[in-house]
Amino acid sequence: MKHALPFLTALAVSAPGIALAHPHIFAEARLEVIAADDGTVQELRNVWRFDEVFSSSVLLDFDTNTDLKLDETELAALGEVMHASLADFDYFTTISVDGTSEKIQKPDVIHVSYEDSQVMVFFAVKPEKATPLKGKLAFGVYDPSMYTAIDFPTDGDLVVQGKAADACQHQVVRPDPDEIIAQNSATLTEAFFDDPSGTDMSKLFATRLELTC
Template identity: 30%
Template sequence: MSPMLRVALWAGSLGIAAAMSAAPADAHPHVFVTATEEVLFAPDGQVTGIRHAWRFDDMYSSFVTQGLGPEGAVLTREQMAPLAKTNVESLAEFGFFTVVKAGGKQAEFGAPVDYWLEESSDKLVTLHFTLPLKVPAMAKPVLSLAVYDPTYFVSFNLAEKDPVLLNAAPNGCSSSVSKPKALDSGDNQKLSEAFFSNMSPGVDFGIKLAERAIVACP
């Protein structure tokens, strides 16, 4: 499956295919997401899930809302509920663009819950959903969380303010964000070529630009 088709299938129901076909040939990545992540803890101190809030860029948001309500009106959750369901269910094919590692193991996820789309007064759309871990994980000494598209057709960046929240974490737990290393000359060349050819710079390129949230508990 080509990277272009991969992204189109992920969010086709939200109009991303139309957005991509209307974009200039050098528009890469095609979707920009600002992510706020919340790590959910159980009373025993184990991590049970990740609550995502992904805010989409203005161009993508405009395609999402096109024709769904009166022009200029802010859409309600109810109006966007069918799109939220289809979109979240489609994310499973791509691993929810989410990687959680603890104790040297990568966590597996259950079906997403508590999902909805909302449109804010500035006309940007945010996707909310909770991703439960199939098996709870300890954040001792650390748990890492990364949200990224390996092909880099969707660019994820953590929010500048409060990018990672800890919900019901034990005393002494903390979070930090690790920025990616600067790309070397070879990677910059690949990215430049991808920019002009409208192709992905590689199936694993996104991880090189991914920010990582590190959660540490005593």
Template identity: 30%
Template structure:
């Protein structure tokens, strides 16, 4: 089951029929690493996304094969593959840009799920396929759902966004989105989103943006 189907099923299961009519449906606490290669250029983005408790609880129903009350990577592997595959349509909620160009990512590698304190954490790596910024060039990586079905918030500690093996003098700054105001929140119904054009990028206004610059 994809993230969207799981989320909607969970909302209906616990009786949140009316509240579930508003976006978002899934909440994610994110951590991201921007990984550099030996040539000093961005080579991959490595994510760790922690899902909210309702989604985590519903998504893991029936997956405890050995009945020990815990979930191994093997037991969670089918769910990890299904959800990573479903993210392809949305470019894995990860958008790299520099100047007026886009960074193109390959499909995820090293993806797996774990459960910590009852919450699911999805780990995966997006290798850069094309368009890596030149060494020392400023760029940004945005994390958001264009449809705002999923809301991303980066963890509050300083290690939520970091560089790995970056050239000396490079640093990353995280720009967090503003929460919707009361007026916006009232408009975020299913009918509002169903009326948007197919190419709408509504969720961009709630983007978490990682800005990288080198001295």
């Protein structure tokens, strides 16, 4: 597995028929921000459903007994690989407070299922340090390498739960790509798109949930 790239990209590179330079992987996501009773961010719960093309490549790679399905052992192996490979990318999950990024802890485990020819991933992450619901907080999910498109189909797929967040105003922000490109045209060069490590610029394109407390 290529540690310079996210796990998802590495799998796509190994799959036949997918371009090496810019794999196209698509996932529909749900993000739940859970507020603790003490007024801090307790955890962020992620659900990702991957497209059938990518899911089929995962099936080929992890179906060790070649029965054309993923059993519990194979799903656990996939979850372990994802747990290790996504660590350097903070599991595509971001938290910022007043514009400053906050680090997250590794999830205890990544759960994976394979239903209707699609891979589904479930896991929760916690902030590395206590993060009070104070100021302007933003939560999002994106791939810094821009190889994986993570989409929230509706605004209802980004939610905050917990009484401590009732006093906060919240909104889902979906940046306009044309505006982002126009505002940053000088830095969006070919070298930017060819950088496998990704850049912070890709965060500008990502859908996010904002809380103002």
